[in-house]
Amino acid sequence: MTSQEEQITRIRVTYAKGPSLRFIGHLDLQRLWERLLRRSGLPIRYSQGFNPRARLNLASALPLGVVSEAELLDFWLDEAVPVGAVAKTLSQNSLPGLEIKAVQSVSLREKALQEQMAASDYEIQFYDPQPQAELAEKVAALLAAKELPRVRRKKSYDLRPLILDVEVFIRGDGELGLRMRLNAAPSATGRPDEVLEALGFSNTEYLACRTGLILEGESAPLPS
Amino acid sequence: MPSSPSTSLSSKSEALFRRVERILPTVTKPGRYVGGELNQVVKPWESVQTHVALVFPDIYDLGQSNLGIALLYDILNAQEGVAAERAFSPWLDMETALRENDIPLYSLENKRALADFDILGISLPYETLYTNFLTILNLAHLPLRSADRDDSHPLIVAGGQSVFNPEPVAPFVDAFVIGEGEEAILDVVQAHQAWRQSGGSREALLAALAAIPGVYVPSLYEVAYQADGTVASVTPSHPNAALPVQKRITAKLPPPLTHFLVPNVEVVQERVSVEIMRGCTRGCRFCHAGMVNRPIRERPLDEILATLKAGLDQTGYEEVSLLSLSSSDYSQIIPLINGLRDLLQERQVNITLPSLRIESFTEDLMDELQSLSPGGGFTLAPEAGTERLRAVINKPISDEEFMATVRSVYQHGWNSIKLYFMIGHPQETLEDVAAIAELCKAVLNEGRRIVGGRARVHAGISTFIPKPHTPFQWVGFDSLESIQQKLDILHQGLHGAKVKMTWNNPESSLLESWLARGDRRLSDVILRAWQKGARFDAWSDQFNLSHWQDAFAEVGLDPDFYSHRARGLDEMLPWDHIQAGVKKSFLKTDYLWSLQGKIRSDCRGRCYSCGILSAYNELRLVAPDGGWKCP
Ligand code: SF4
Numbered sequence: 001m002t003s004q005e006e007q008i009t010r011i012r013v014t015y016a017k018g019p020s021l022r023f024i025g026h027l028d029l030q031r032l033w034e035r036l037l038r039r040s041g042l043p044i045r046y047s048q049g050f051n052p053r054a055r056l057n058l059a060s061a062l063p064l065g066v067v068s069e070a071e072l073l074d075f076w077l078d079e080a081v082p083v084g085a086v087a088k089t090l091s092q093n094s095l096p097g098l099e100i101k102a103v104q105s106v107s108l109r110e111k112a113l114q115e116q117m118a119a120s121d122y123e124i125q126f127y128d129p130q131p132q133a134e135l136a137e138k139v140a141a142l143l144a145a146k147e148l149p150r151v152r153r154k155k156s157y158d159l160r161p162l163i164l165d166v167e168v169f170i171r172g173d174g175e176l177g178l179r180m181r182l183n184a185a186p187s188a189t190g191r192p193d194e195v196l197e198a199l200g201f202s203n204t205e206y207l208a209c210r211t212g213l214i215l216e217g218e219s220a221p222l223p224s
Numbered sequence: 225m226p227s228s229p230s231t232s233l234s235s236k237s238e239a240l241f242r243r244v245e246r247i248l249p250t251v252t253k254p255g256r257y258v259g260g261e262l263n264q265v266v267k268p269w270e271s272v273q274t275h276v277a278l279v280f281p282d283i284y285d286l287g288q289s290n291l292g293i294a295l296l297y298d299i300l301n302a303q304e305g306v307a308a309e310r311a312f313s314p315w316l317d318m319e320t321a322l323r324e325n326d327i328p329l330y331s332l333e334n335k336r337a338l339a340d341f342d343i344l345g346i347s348l349p350y351e352t353l354y355t356n357f358l359t360i361l362n363l364a365h366l367p368l369r370s371a372d373r374d375d376s377h378p379l380i381v382a383g384g385q386s387v388f389n390p391e392p393v394a395p396f397v398d399a400f401v402i403g404e405g406e407e408a409i410l411d412v413v414q415a416h417q418a419w420r421q422s423g424g425s426r427e428a429l430l431a432a433l434a435a436i437p438g439v440y441v442p443s444l445y446e447v448a449y450q451a452d453g454t455v456a457s458v459t460p461s462h463p464n465a466a467l468p469v470q471k472r473i474t475a476k477l478p479p480p481l482t483h484f485l486v487p488n489v490e491v492v493q494e495r496v497s498v499e500i501m502r503g504c505t506r507g508c509r510f511c512h513a514g515m516v517n518r519p520i521r522e523r524p525l526d527e528i529l530a531t532l533k534a535g536l537d538q539t540g541y542e543e544v545s546l547l548s549l550s551s552s553d554y555s556q557i558i559p560l561i562n563g564l565r566d567l568l569q570e571r572q573v574n575i576t577l578p579s580l581r582i583e584s585f586t587e588d589l590m591d592e593l594q595s596l597s598p599g600g601g602f603t604l605a606p607e608a609g610t611e612r613l614r615a616v617i618n619k620p621i622s623d624e625e626f627m628a629t630v631r632s633v634y635q636h637g638w639n640s641i642k643l644y645f646m647i648g649h650p651q652e653t654l655e656d657v658a659a660i661a662e663l664c665k666a667v668l669n670e671g672r673r674i675v676g677g678r679a680r681v682h683a684g685i686s687t688f689i690p691k692p693h694t695p696f697q698w699v700g701f702d703s704l705e706s707i708q709q710k711l712d713i714l715h716q717g718l719h720g721a722k723v724k725m726t727w728n729n730p731e732s733s734l735l736e737s738w739l740a741r742g743d744r745r746l747s748d749v750i751l752r753a754w755q756k757g758a759r760f761d762a763w764s765d766q767f768n769l770s771h772w773q774d775a776f777a778e779v780g781l782d783p784d785f786y787s788h789r790a791r792g793l794d795e796m797l798p799w800d801h802i803q804a805g806v807k808k809s810f811l812k813t814d815y816l817w818s819l820q821g822k823i824r825s826d827c828r829g830r831c832y833s834c835g836i837l838s839a840y841n842e843l844r845l846v847a848p849d850g851g852w853k854c855p
Contacts, residue, residue, distance in 0.1 A: 020260030023248055024488045028255065032488060035540030052572060065249045093540075095262035095486065127246065203249040 008045065009077040011086055012106045012113075017068045019207075020097035026061040032095060033058070037075060039093040042086060045076035059113035059213055060120065060184055063191050065203060068210035074106070074113050113215075117184045119164055121212040122192045124178040125171065127205055135176055136168050138199045148198055159198055162190030184213070234269050237335040240327065244335070247321040255489035256284035257318060259310070259332030262486040263538065265297070266333045267307040273420075274413050276300055276308045277331050277341040277378075281348070281356035282762065284312040288485070289493040291547065292384070293347055296409055298481055306413055309333035309341075313356045314363070316759065316766075322363055329363035338364035341378045342416055345409065346397070348384040351739035352732070352762035354393055355754040357382075361396065368751065370398050370443055375426040379433075381412055388471070388516050389692040389799040392742035392750060394442035399433045402440050402802055403471030403516075406478040411436045434464040438472025440802065441465060447744050447798075453785055455743060455796045468803040471516070475843045476850030477502055477523045480531040484538045495543035495576070496535030498528050500560070504549035505827045505853065506581070508607070509618045509818055510646065512691035513549055515811075516804040519836045519844075520828070522851035525556045529563045536571055545576045552580040552589060555853070561592040568596065580604075585629055594636045601682075602633045605644035608652075609659030615821040616651050618695075618814075626663075627670060634671050640680035641667060647710045648688040648702035648733075650818065657710045660685075661717025668723055682724045685714060687733035691740050693804040695814035697797065701737035701787040704730050731769045735761060737787040738772070743798035746786065748779045807835035828853045 017029070024032070034054045037044045046052035059072035077086075087103035094100060110116070142148070143166060148159035164181040171177040182190030192208045214220055248254035269275070278296055280287030287293065293310070300308035309331035314322060322329065328337040338344060344364070346357055358368055361380070367373050370380065382393065383401035390400045401408045415436060419429040434441040444465035448456040460467050480498055487494070503520035504513070532544050544567070546560075554560060564575055575596055580603070604626075608614045611622055633641060645660050664683045671679025687707055690696045702710075707730040718725055738746065752775035760766035776783045791797060793812060800808065810832070814824060824832060831837065837844075837854050844852050 020258060021488065023254035023258055025255065028489050031490070032486075035486060038540035038542070039537065046572070064254070095488070096260050096264075127242075204246045207245075 007077075007079045008108065009080045010106050010108050010110070011075055011077060011083070012104050013073045013075075013090065013100060014102040015071050015073065016099040016101055017062060017071055018097035018099065019067055022065055022067050022207075025064050026058070029062075030056070030058060032098070033073060033075075036090065036093055036095065036098070040089045041093075042081060042089060043078040045078050057113050059215075060117050060189070062210060063193060063208075066122070066192065066208040066210055070101070070210065070212045072113055072213050115186055116215040116217075117186060117189075117213065118216045118218065119181050119214040120184040120190075120210055121179070121181050121214070123209045123211050124180070124192065124196065125207045125209070126175065126177065126201075127207070130176045132168070132176055135178075139166050139168055139178070142166060142195075142198060150194060150198065152194065159190065159194055162188055163195060166195065179211075181214075234334070236340075237269070237330075240330055240337060241335040243325060243327050244330070247318075247325055247327070251317045251321055252315060253285075253489060256312070257314065257332075259335075261488050263483045264310075264333060264485055265301040265308070265483070267301070269307075269334050269336065272307040273305040274307070274343070274417055275336075275341045276306065276343045276345055276409075276413065277311050277338050278308055278345045279311045279338075279347065279360055281313050281346065281353040281360055282760070283315050284487075285489070285491045287312045287347075288487050288491045289497075290347065290349070291481070291497050291499065292349070292405070294481055294485065295406060295478065296345065297485075298483055299406055299478070300409065300413070302482075303410070303413070305417075307333075308345075309336070311338055311360070313360060313760075319359065319363065319759075328365050329360060339366060339378065342420075343379045343381055343413065345405075346380065346382040346384075348382050348386045348393070350384075350762065351386045351392070351736055352767075353386075354739060354750050355758040355761055357393065358396065358751065358754045359759060369395050371395070373398070373426075375429070379416060379429065381409075383408075385513065385516065386740075388512075388802060388804050389740065389742070390440055390442060390802065391447075391744045391798045392739055392746040394744050395747045397442065398430060400440040400442070401472065402438050402469055403804075404438075404473050404478075407474055408436065408438050408472045412439065431462055431464045434462060434466070437466075437470065440469040442744075445801065449743075449745075453782075454791075455798050455800075457796070458801045468801045470803045470839060471805055473519075473805070473840060473843070474521075475847030477521050480523070480527065481535070484535045486539045486541075493545070494541060495545045496532055496539060496541050497545045497547050498531045498535070499523065499547045500528055500551065501548040501554050501851075503853075504553070506550060506553075507618050507814070507824050507827065509616075509695040509814060510607075510649065510688055510691070511549075512694055515694050515806050517549065518805055518834065519840065520553075520851075520853035522555060522853065524849075524851065525560055525563065528560065529567065532564075532567060536567075536573060541573070543574045543576065550581050551577050552585060558588060558592055561589075561596055565592075565596055585632070587632065590632055590636050594638070601640040601642055601680075602638040603642045603644065604629065604633075606663070607644065607646050608649060608656060609645065609661075609663050610656045612821060613649055613652060613656045615823055616818050617649055618818065618824055620823045620825075623663075627666065630667050630670050631674065634674035634679065637675075639671070639675050639678040640682070641671065642682040642684060643667065644684045644686070646686050646688045647714075648707055650688075650696060650699045652702075652710075654710070654713060657713045658717055661714050661721075661723075664718060664723045664725075665721050668721065680724070681722075682726070683714075683718070685711070685725060685727035687728060687730055689733055689737045689740055692797065692799045693802075693806065693811070695811045695818060697741065697811065698791040698793060698795075698815060700790040701734070703788060704734060707733070729764055729767070732761070732764065732767055734787060735767070735769065735772055738783055741791075741798070742786055745779075745781060749775045749781055752779055803839070805834075805836045805839060810834045828855065831855050 044054045057074040083103045091100045150159045162183040166180040297308045380398045382397045383405045415432045444462040446459045450456045501522045503517045668681040753771045756771040758771040
């Protein structure tokens with residue numbers, strides 16, 4: 001390793017994507033991050049080539065319309081910068097709705113974030129109050145099913161193995177909500193809107209929030 | 225700028241946006257409809273006296289890049305007591321969703337219904353936005369006609385390049401700002417505030433607005449017509465209504481943008497743009513922008529560079545752009561490019577530099593440009609295929625000069641040249657058209673000789689549309705058959721040659737030719753076409769000529785009267801009461817010169833008394849640092 005390469009640092013950011021960014025898609029979000037990094041003035045590591053781009057790596061695309069409390073992103077620096085300073089400049093240069101929650105330095109040898117993804121946790125808030133018995137019944141039926149054949153983008157697949165857990169819970173405001181853990185392995189990712197549709201809800205009836213990303217090797221109970 | 229104690233929306237806004245949020249998952253690109261971008265300004269609703277919604281009647285993706293709107297947003301929000309918010313046209317699926325759910329069109333900042341605003345400032349840079357403008361009024365639940373609105377409704381103010389002929393949309397608009405709006409908009413707001421305090425009638429407000437220089441209140445003018453349909457007279461019905469209405473200009477270029485809003489969804493032209501110069505004195509006879517934006521005022525070099533730097537810092541963009549009608553005419557162009565090169569290296573950004581003129585190319589400039597953007601394409605706009613016709617349109621450049629520039633471009637390392645031409649010019653013959661194809665082939669041959677097989681030529685063909693306030697305002701628009709024949713000639717002429725050709729839909733040009741030189745009666749056609757479903761006329765996949773033809777028939781107006789008819793030189797034109805700075809007598813002389821193929825050279829060397837200096841010399845004298853280029 002040359003001394004220059006020794007300086008390269010891999011930074012992992014945990015951030016929240018708030019309601020005002022709900023309808024900003026994955027590619028747009030990637031561009032927003034590139035700009036945020038440019039504004040931050042950090043010694044960002046760029047890809048080589050005619051049109052250099054900041055090298056960054058988002059763990060998992062968040063479906064359009066979903067907010068999140070815990071997204072993950074990696075980027076690389078050409079020189080070591082204390083993580084506290086990185087966190088500060090990122091926060092200062094961030095945009096409304098994107099909140100920097102944690103910054104850490106991780107090993108350069110780790111696999112790409114996408115490849116480490118194991119599962120995602122979501123919380124569902126219904127716009128209109130739901131009757132408890134009916135909701136609980138629907139959820140029970142869903143979990144009892146052996147197969148949930150569905151079609152997405154003209155491809156048929158089985159939704160059931162993508163659902164690791166679903167439960168009804170009582171939210172802070174006293175209304176019923178749902179918590180779920182869905183598979184997020186690179187080749188088998190479950191989406192909350194697919195689950196909700198299987199439960200009979202259209203995407204105009206609820207707000208979904210991703211509450212956690214679980215990387216492989218991590219084990220976390222579904223938060224309660 | 226008052227800082228907002230809380231960014232939470234008022235309960236009224238919240239109720240509206242809760243309903244909006246439910247429909248957003250059902251429409252395409254919902255991120256267009258939510259605002260929330262970096263550097264947007266949200267002032268608490270109750271904290272300001274005057275609420276202005278700046279409206280661009282096309283989708284967010286296009287409108288958000290409009291520098292004019294961005295400047296007004298900046299200027300208004302810098303005022304204590306004033307809040308400017310934004311609204312754009314919803315795309316068709318969102319329009320349907322809003323209607324089905326009975327949700328009014330709302331602003332992106334406070335999510336307030338447009339009807340709650342004091343003033344709607346409508347930007348009309350081109351005529352094909354007129355139907356979208358009606359959609360906006362309708363989705364805002366406002367009566368379309370000014371006469372049907374009262375003081376419970378917002379004031380509808382329109383501005384932009386197309387309203388130098390305001391007449392086709394006059395019945396829908398309460399007041400127009402003719403010319404540059406950066407100062408006039410503040411006068412409009414002030415008049416509105418004074419009116420609110422006085423508790424006067426709506427008529428009193430309109431009269432107060434009419435007294436502001438550059439403001440045209442169409443309801444205060446009576447238009448009478450001759451039996452043949454031409455205008456007989458335009459008569460003010462109020463002492464405050466000026467005749468003519470003299471366009472407003474600023475003595476020097478208004479300060480550049482201080483807050484660069486960064487869109488969250490992808491829009492056209494994501495870059496830091498700075499206007500380096502306003503106006504153009506080349507005097508191309510077809511060019512509306514060149515005539516109505518005089519005089520030339522340049523922005524100082526250091527201000528340009530400082531603005532670009534600040535813009536890059538604020539946005540994180542990877543590209544900068546310089547705006548002007550003719551960038552190579554900027555007097556400090558070489559130092560500017562040098563400054564840009566440093567910026568490019570320091571920040572790793574790209575640069576776009578549109579509107580370079582063949583005449584003003586020097587070898588030096590070419591060297592500098594090449595160092596700025598190696599490779600890529602180079603654009604030249606000869607506009608016509610023969611020297612004769614270029615003299616007619618006053619774009620005098622000889623074939624030799626042109627080919628010398630082409631040679632130099634290829635020699636400097638560019639492989640690809642884009643050439644802009646227009647067909648349908650006055651006095652154009654089929655030989656002139658065939659010459660376009662020959663010229664393109666000659667350029668390609670030159671390229672092959674110099675850079676070999678990598679040489680590329682792209683011909684962009686548009687159709688000439690006679691525009692008001694230009695020396696060609698009297699001539700007829702070519703017929704669709706003739707335009708088609710000319711396009712066929714080009715296709716044949718370029719057949720087998722490796723020249724890429726693109727052209728615009730002649731039917732869209734026909735629509736523009738109706739709207740550009742329309743009178744007040746044409747508003748009925750616009751309304752009728754809109755009722756029939758005309759929307760997004762600027763979008764080739766949405767534009768539908770039959771809506772317009774049917775509308776003409778139903779209203780009982782002859783479309784050819786507006787497009788193909790040549791106007792008499794002594795005819796009173798529907799926009800004669802609007803004074804764009806360049807006098808009608810000057811335009812007439814220039815038109816007569818065109819008939820003789822007589823050239824009028826750039827007036828920075830020699831003033832031809834076009835009318836600008838006589839009308840605005842006092843203004844020029846109060847701002848000696850205004851960068852004027854009139855001698
Ligand atoms: S006043 Fe004279 S110099 Fe100025 S734009 Fe008109 S013709 Fe040109």
